[in-house]
Amino acid sequence: xxxxxDGKKIAQEIKEELRxxxxxxxxxxxTFVLAVIxxxxxxxxxxxxxxxxxxxxxVGIESLSYELPQEATEEELLKLVRQLNEDSGVxxxxxxxxxxxxxxxxxxxxxxxxxxxxxxxxxxxxxxxxIGRPGFVSxxxxxxxxxxxxxxxxxxxxxxxxxxxxxxxxxxxxMLLLRENGTVTVCHSKTRHLKEITKRADILxxxxxxxxxxxxSYVKEGAVVIDVGIHRNAENKxxxxxxxxxxxxxxxxxxxxxxGVGPMTVAMLMSxxxxxxxx
Ligand code: GUN
Numbered sequence: 405x406x407x408x409x410d411g412k413k414i415a416q417e418i419k420e421e422l423r424x425x426x427x428x429x430x431x432x433x434x435t436f437v438l439a440v441i442x443x444x445x446x447x448x449x450x451x452x453x454x455x456x457x458x459x460x461x462x463v464g465i466e467s468l469s470y471e472l473p474q475e476a477t478e479e480e481l482l483k484l485v486r487q488l489n490e491d492s493g494v495x496x497x498x499x500x501x502x503x504x505x506x507x508x509x510x511x512x513x514x515x516x517x518x519x520x521x522x523x524x525x526x527x528x529x530x531x532x533x534x535i536g537r538p539g540f541v542s543x544x545x546x547x548x549x550x551x552x553x554x555x556x557x558x559x560x561x562x563x564x565x566x567x568x569x570x571x572x573x574x575x576x577x578x579m580l581l582l583r584e585n586g587t588v589t590v591c592h593s594k595t596r597h598l599k600e601i602t603k604r605a606d607i608l609x610x611x612x613x614x615x616x617x618x619x620x621s622y623v624k625e626g627a628v629v630i631d632v633g634i635h636r637n638a639e640n641k642x643x644x645x646x647x648x649x650x651x652x653x654x655x656x657x658x659x660x661x662x663x664g665v666g667p668m669t670v671a672m673l674m675s676x677x678x679x680x681x682x683x
Pocket of ligand 1: 499501502523544
């Protein structure tokens with residue numbers, strides 16, 4: 405039998421803990437204000453942004469909404485980011501991705517003050533993570549670590565394989581697993597003999613962005629499988645990068661989609677905000 409890692413439940417536990425901490429901080433006069441910027445009205449982004457704002461309200465973090473039109477220019481967005489950087493009443497800044505194509509994402513992420521970069525996307529925070537210094541850590545990979553730890557899965561000494569090398573998930577995921585003393589391999593679209601490598605994994609983290617890409621032939625018997633992907637299939641149902649029905653009988657533990665990694669991203673964003681107010 406395999407264990408289904410319940411991300412919804414673990415995310416709720418984390419938010420409850422943070423809510424208590426935030427209340428104690430508030431009693432000591434310490435609050436956190438998060439500015440959330442959305443450019444355009446991509447339906448998926450609107451859902452994510454609303455989930456983040458709802459979580460803020462639950463935990464006791466104040467959120468401010470900034471909505472720019474789809475046609476907004478890069479300069480308009482940069483001006484808003486700079487204004488929020490300067491605003492001492494704003495503690496965190498989040499720019500929801502993806503951005504419209506006329507805007508250079510890297511330029512915007514670089515413009516966010518590293519001290520307010522609750523997403524952990526600024527190169528200074530990425531660099532701090534890679535050399536083991538404190539700083540904001542990217543929420544989705546931080547959520548994966550919490551899923552593993554809170555499910556009693558040890559990382560130290562394990563063969564960890566990360567499938568995907570994005571700046572937001574794959575690379576910081578590898579860094580975090582390494583920080584937990586895992587033995588880490590990163591695979592990507594140009595990797596040769598992919599299955600031979602993924603089949604070595606005790607812990608396989610899949611973030612390839614392709615629906616149901618990983619089936620049982622990629623997975624070692626008894627592996628822990630974490631699915632970071634989220635897609636809508638032809639019947640409008642959500643699915644991940646992992647073919648759950650094929651893989652689950654071979655895994656010792658696996659995350660479902662939805663209800664696995666997804667809710668953890670928001671919980672870790674809240675954690676980043678509350679931890680910052682503790683400093
Ligand atoms: N788009 C998809 N995931 C994320 C995330 O974690 N943060 C932001 N800002 N945008 C995203």
